[in-house]
Amino acid sequence: MVMRGGWRVKLLQLWLPLGFFLLFTLFPFYWMTVTSLKPNAELYNTQMMPLLLYHPTLKHYVDLLTQTSFLLWTWNTMLVAVVSTAISLVLGTMLAYPLARINFPGSALIAFAVAATYLVPQPLLFIPMADIINRMGLGDTLTSVILTYPTMLVPFCAWLLMGYFKSVPHELEEAARIDGASHFQAMWRIVLPLCTPGFISAGIFAFTLAQNEFLYALIFLTKTDVRTVPVGAIAELIRGDVFYWGQLMAAALLGSIPVAIIYSFFVEHYVAGLTAGSVKG
Amino acid sequence: MVLRSESAVAVPARPLSRARFRIKEGTAFGWMMAALPLLFLVAFVGYPFVYGIWLSLENRSVARPAVFVGLGNFIADARDPVFWQVVRNTFVYTIVATVLKAGGGLALALVMNQNFRGKNLVRAMVLLPFIVPTVLSTIAWMWILDPAFSVLNWFLVHLGERPPGPSWLGNPYLAMGSVIFVNTWRGLPFYAITLLAGLQTIPGDLYDAATIDGAGSWHRFRYVTLPLLQPVILIVTMFSVIFTFSDFQLVYVLTRGGPANATHLFATYSFDIAMSAGQLGRGASVALAMLPALALVIAALTLYMRRRRW
Amino acid sequence: MANRDMVGATSSRRDFLRVAAAGALGTVVGVPAARAAPTTLTFLHDSSFIRDFDAYFQNQLAPRYLKETGTKIDYELTSVGTLQTRVSAIIETGSGADVLLNNFNWPFLYDEKYVDVSDIAEEIGKAQGGWYDAAKEAVVVNGKWKAIPFGNIGQLMNYRIDWFHEVGYDKFPDTWEELLEAGIKLNEKGHPFGFELGHGFGDNHGWIYPLMWSFGAHEVEADGTTVVVDSDEMARAVDFARTFFQKTTLEDCLGWNDASNNKAYLSQQISCTNNAESILWVAKRDFPEIAAVTGQTLNPKGPTGKRFHILLPWSHSVFTGATDIAAAKEFLRWLMQPQQLEGWYASAESYYAPYLHGYDNAKFWTAEPRNLPYRESLATSHLPGWPAPVSRPQAEVIAKYVIIDMFAKACGGANTKEVMKTAQAQVKQIYGQPA
Known part of the structure; x- marks a missing residue:
């Protein structure tokens, strides 16, 4: 943790491992970028060094933006992901807080029941879920996925938040209670603010899962103007046994880079918002 | 809402001891909070859950009426050699990928927990594999793992290996290795960022105290970092196990269970039976065969979380 | 099942509005509401690798049908790998589309939920030179045509x-x-x-x-x-x-x-x-x-x-859960008329080889002589x-x-x-x- 010593230590402890991990995580993105910029003739050329790019073209991006409803899909995806993440964080907190900080009869059962929702896997759930959505008349609306995604996200958010809620010392809350704060006030003013990293962590997870989700979106969203990025791209860029590789990769990049930028903002905040001096740099 | 809960218990029928009062008040608050999300989960997962279990007990094809067969589907699974291969595959996939993600994620979190220029950018960039839609990133991996286009093969062939070099998805062992690798690539960033969040909550005084006591960096890690990080590591690992165990998208896009079932997992096999063959009941039984292992993980997690106070 | 289909079909808000609107119209002009033709039919297809083929339907056929009958056709596209999942969900929940595209053996898998279209098949066959034997192998279930064969994607x-x-x-x-x-x-x-x-x-x-x-x-x-x-x-x-x-x-x-x-x-x-x-x-x-x-x-x-x-047959079926079975059948009959078929086949060159002998000498076969074996292969395909x-x-x-x-x-x-x-x-x- 604590950095002492000269550049040699810094190289061994920081730059070498960091370089390794960055190569590991970012290499496929380099690949996607190069692929999305290659004309088809170059893409299919096995004689060339695959990492190099000789005649970059923006054709795949232009085609993606003009021949498909990609921007609309992106907007749908963001809307769905933001709303379902917000719902999941609120519901997750409502579940996790009492479970983590109050010992009341039935809490163990609730905790188990919540996690048990993962026991029936999604590839099976989608048929009854489609039935529910149809009965509610929500087919082909973004509401259908906004309502179903939290079923996957709430349990995870609740469990993750429980860990963070538990880590806040009871004394802090008790002091507030003695000063006359209600349970809710103690939670709202004392415990929740201390758990900001937990919320960001759970939020990132929920958001990502929501914007990645494929099966429910495939079944519930069938018109091109309500589709999300993954379903839209797969449905319209995989045609028979012909993949529109360049456009698929362009869609992958355009779909994820804005999110990365938003995340970098959050990541910065949750690092900055932490109690000063907790980490030795 | 809270005010109501307070007033509801503020007028007890008979005087209560303070401890008793607090427990009851806590109960009301707890149930008030948990009621809405629970209702939501019951409404949206309850019916599908029961439906799934019921389905597994039926001989039920798409578009046809059902016949109740009790445990018949499960007995048929037990006699199916591919089913047992799927069980083995799923365990290998889950265990290896989880170990890699946990170990790598912790290492990456420790590296990123240092102070360096551009750390926020790095922290965000590292998350990219987790952000990009899985179906699309997996399609990129289809090229990266194609021997004719793979960088590794390019180097191997130029070093004298007989072209086209190793077949990453055609050889059964390499194929399993490849899907595990891609899963690790995708899952490691979330581990890292969550553990980083955990590392950030460890008070710096603890390290100072340990240093004064003469602890080296390994000892500080072993006796300060690890114990304090344990709850977060455990929760992330448990959920990673659950998600990896029931993974679907990645394998479905990359190999669809091939070559010769070498990478078939519970979810993909169940999906093939339920959708391609239209045997909903059999498919449900394969998917539900995951239940014992998952239930064990979840029960362990619940117990641990209930008992531990930190 | 039937009961559930009813619930599924009538609880959709769009349908409710349609029924309500038709009913209101019916009282005004004195036509029984139940007879009113549906304003929209959903036609499920997979994204053809030939974009022009899908475009031809969207830009030519759908507008033509709307003009001729007042019925709008929603042409829903999904990828080939996800089509069967969509079809299963539609069949199991009882709603989602009216006319469905089949691959391989699906007419047999879902036959109980498909309408018998033997009458259309016979009529089309008679008018357009007769069906290849392979067509019957692809869609005739227990003596009934459960789909109208469209084309073979030969290998x-x-x-x-x-x-x-x-x-x-x-x-x-x-x-x-x-x-x-x-x-x-x-x-x-x-x-x-x-x-x-x-x-x-x-x-x-x-x-x-x-x-x-x-x-x-x-x-x-x-x-x-x-x-x-x-x-x-x-x-x-x-x-x-x-x-x-x-x-x-x-x-x-x-x-x-x-x-x-x-x-x-x-x-x-x-x-x-x-x-x-x-x-x-x-x-x-x-x-x-x-x-x-x-x-x-x-x-x-x-x-x-x-x-x-x-x-590898492509065929079209009418779903028993269709909002209006008669209208869906009518659409399929219309689609299979030469005025529609010829142009649609041609937009994909010969990729979807017709199962009707009437097209054996169609112009699209001569556009690329290297594709002719696909026509020949039908006789030995199973x-x-x-x-x-x-x-x-x-x-x-x-x-x-x-x-x-x-x-x-x-x-x-x-x-x-x-x-x-x-x-x-x-x-x-x-x-x-x-x-």
Whole structure:
């Protein structure tokens, strides 16, 4: 943790491992970028060094933006992901807080029941879920996925938040209670603010899962103007046994880079918002 | 809402001891909070859950009426050699990928927990594999793992290996290795960022105290970092196990269970039976065969979380 | 089930509005509300790899139908790999689309939820030169037409004329044995073959079943019960496939999907594969120099002296849960009229080979003479699992890739007897017979 010593230590402890991990995580993105910029003739050329790019073209991006409803899909995806993440964080907190900080009869059962929702896997759930959505008349609306995604996200958010809620010392809350704060006030003013990293962590997870989700979106969203990025791209860029590789990769990049930028903002905040001096740099 | 809960218990029928009062008040608050999300989960997962279990007990094809067969589907699974291969595959996939993600994620979190220029950018960039839609990133991996286009093969062939070099998805062992690798690539960033969040909550005084006591960096890690990080590591690992165990998208896009079932997992096999063959009941039984292992993980997690106070 | 369908259909808000509006209109103009034609029908399709084909429907046919009848057609597109999931969900929940596209054996899998359209089929057949026999094999369930066949996506040998010429072949080899000889020579020159043996969707069945059949082997007899995986013919087919694979084919084929051979062929890694017209079609668009040296021809003959092809039919069914079955049937009848069909087929050149003899000499066949063998192949094409009739167990054998994996394991080096024994036991178990 604590950095002492000269550049040699810094190289061994920081730059070498960091370089390794960055190569590991970012290499496929380099690949996607190069692929999305290659004309088809170059893409299919096995004689060339695959990492190099000789005649970059923006054709795949232009085609993606003009021949498909990609921007609309992106907007749908963001809307769905933001709303379902917000719902999941609120519901997750409502579940996790009492479970983590109050010992009341039935809490163990609730905790188990919540996690048990993962026991029936999604590839099976989608048929009854489609039935529910149809009965509610929500087919082909973004509401259908906004309502179903939290079923996957709430349990995870609740469990993750429980860990963070538990880590806040009871004394802090008790002091507030003695000063006359209600349970809710103690939670709202004392415990929740201390758990900001937990919320960001759970939020990132929920958001990502929501914007990645494929099966429910495939079944519930069938018109091109309500589709999300993954379903839209797969449905319209995989045609028979012909993949529109360049456009698929362009869609992958355009779909994820804005999110990365938003995340970098959050990541910065949750690092900055932490109690000063907790980490030795 | 809270005010109501307070007033509801503020007028007890008979005087209560303070401890008793607090427990009851806590109960009301707890149930008030948990009621809405629970209702939501019951409404949206309850019916599908029961439906799934019921389905597994039926001989039920798409578009046809059902016949109740009790445990018949499960007995048929037990006699199916591919089913047992799927069980083995799923365990290998889950265990290896989880170990890699946990170990790598912790290492990456420790590296990123240092102070360096551009750390926020790095922290965000590292998350990219987790952000990009899985179906699309997996399609990129289809090229990266194609021997004719793979960088590794390019180097191997130029070093004298007989072209086209190793077949990453055609050889059964390499194929399993490849899907595990891609899963690790995708899952490691979330581990890292969550553990980083955990590392950030460890008070710096603890390290100072340990240093004064003469602890080296390994000892500080072993006796300060690890114990304090344990709850977060455990929760992330448990959920990673659950998600990896029931993974679907990645394998479905990359190999669809091939070559010769070498990478078939519970979810993909169940999906093939339920959708391609239209045997909903059999498919449900394969998917539900995951239940014992998952239930064990979840029960362990619940117990641990209930008992531990930190 | 019927009850649930009713609930599913009427609880949709759109439907409710439609019914309400029709009812209101009915009271005003005095027409019984129930007779009112639906304003919208949903037509589910998979994204054709030929964009013009989908565009033709969206820009020509749908507006034409709207003008002629006042009914709007929603043309819903999904990818080929996700279509069956969509169809299953629609059938199970009772709503989502009115006219559905089928691949392979789906009319048999979902026949109880498909409307009998024999009347349309007979009428169309009579008017347009009669149906190919293969059409009946594809959609007639228990004597009833459960779908109207649209076109066959034939699978043929796609090969490099120039490379075959280099090793002394001016004509594509006529038998599997000769193809093996040619393959060995080509492989030595660095031009291996690429035949899919992974868990893809069609290209694996596209060559394995025809190979098997031409060796006289099949998994189940025509009676639909006698399992004959473990036979001498099959042993010969498996042995041949192993030699063929090991001496001519890229190892990577074991992990391929349907897009892989297109990619490998267009990147000039392989000299021969089994595929539909999509390779030549994309080559003509993006790689004219490859297109110029690409040939397409019938599958080779086996020791039986016969050649076979896979039947990959596209057909359209009317869903029993359709908002208005009569209107959906009417649309299908209209769609199958020459005024509509001719243009639609032509927009895809001959990719969807018609099952109607009336189109045998259509103009689109002469546009690319190299596609003519696709028409010829219809006479020797069968569904996977042939000669046994289509059944649920058979569909399960295919979905579990029992036959493909048997060949894949042998090609990976496993013992013929062993893989056959395993596959025989698996098929028997699926058919509910004691091992």
